[in-house]
Amino acid sequence: YKMHKSILGKCSIKKILTRVVVAAAVVTLVAGQSVMYAPTIYAVEQRTQANEITQEKTFYYEQTIDGYKVSLSADDGIFPDGTTVSINKVSSDRNQCIKQIIESKIDSEQSITKLVTFDFEFKDPSGNIIEPENGTVSVSVGIAGDVKEAVDNAVTPSVQVYHIDESDKAEQVISNTSNDQVSFQAASFSEYTIVITDGVISGKCGENIDWKLTPEDKVLTITGTGEMEATPWGNYNKSVKKIVISEGITTIADNAFNGCENAEGTLELPTTLKKIGDYAFYGCSKLSGNLV
Numbered sequence: 001y002k003m004h005k006s007i008l009g010k011c012s013i014k015k016i017l018t019r020v021v022v023a024a025a026v027v028t029l030v031a032g033q034s035v036m037y038a039p040t041i042y043a044v045e046q047r048t049q050a051n052e053i054t055q056e057k058t059f060y061y062e063q064t065i066d067g068y069k070v071s072l073s074a075d076d077g078i079f080p081d082g083t084t085v086s087i088n089k090v091s092s093d094r095n096q097c098i099k100q101i102i103e104s105k106i107d108s109e110q111s112i113t114k115l116v117t118f119d120f121e122f123k124d125p126s127g128n129i130i131e132p133e134n135g136t137v138s139v140s141v142g143i144a145g146d147v148k149e150a151v152d153n154a155v156t157p158s159v160q161v162y163h164i165d166e167s168d169k170a171e172q173v174i175s176n177t178s179n180d181q182v183s184f185q186a187a188s189f190s191e192y193t194i195v196i197t198d199g200v201i202s203g204k205c206g207e208n209i210d211w212k213l214t215p216e217d218k219v220l221t222i223t224g225t226g227e228m229e230a231t232p233w234g235n236y237n238k239s240v241k242k243i244v245i246s247e248g249i250t251t252i253a254d255n256a257f258n259g260c261e262n263a264e265g266t267l268e269l270p271t272t273l274k275k276i277g278d279y280a281f282y283g284c285s286k287l288s289g290n291l292v
Contacts, residue, residue: 114150
């Protein structure tokens with residue numbers, strides 16, 4: 001601290017402390033070690049309060065477990081100051097149990113090739129287990145190890161995320177996969193499972209909307225009701241040959257079919273459709289029909 005003070009001169013204590021924390025974080029990342037930012041940030045906040053200065057309280061936590069880099073972020077107020085996080089990879093026996101639970105949820109034309117499960121726990125400064133309040137937490141997991149190998153070796157891989165609650169009920173959550181990174185929003189925590197399937201590629205793209213890409217005819221089908229919130233089929237856009245959007249869909253997301261350059265035929269939009277997102281059909285030059 002004295003060294004930073006002498007170098008920075010009249011720079012405020014707030015700026016000095018912030019730079020010390022950021023510098024420490026960068027060094028740790030370069031060294032490739034696990035980082036837990038939240039306690040460090042909260043420690044700085046407690047010190048600055050004594051000096052009547054404040055600091056941004058945005059929550060961030062990062063941990064690497066067996067090669068899987070797990071990152072959590074949340075807005076100010078979602079967790080109290082001093083919140084601690086514990087993330088553990090579950091045992092192989094527990095994974096087998098979860099696999100049996102999820103198998104009843106996936107498409108009959110799919111088979112699970114690999115899965116990995118993480119158990120999340122948050123505690124307040126008094127040691128009480130807590131959940132996020134008034135918002136959600138952004139979760140990002142880097143695909144690694146045998147899970148990444150399963151993705152690379154699958155003919156038509158699909159990455160899905162399931163929340164396993166305390167009663168062992170599995171519910172699929174909306175997720176996006178890009179550059180070996182799976183991301184999703186979580187409003188409550190216990191176990192979250194990343195599932196790799198082979199066969200028909202499918203998943204959720206809205207609260208009540210499902211999508212499916214059949215490998216034989218390369219038909220991308222969107223079914224359900226409400227707004228499209230994500231486009232997790234992005235990695236397969238160039239292989240899509242036909243797009244089917246069923247009645248009940250009210251909104252098509254931005255860039256939903258951007259790059260589906262090989263999709264052909266007449267596109268029939270549902271009568272329930274109210275909005276088409278920006279660049280939703282950009283590059284779909286082989287499609288015919290009216291986007292109205």
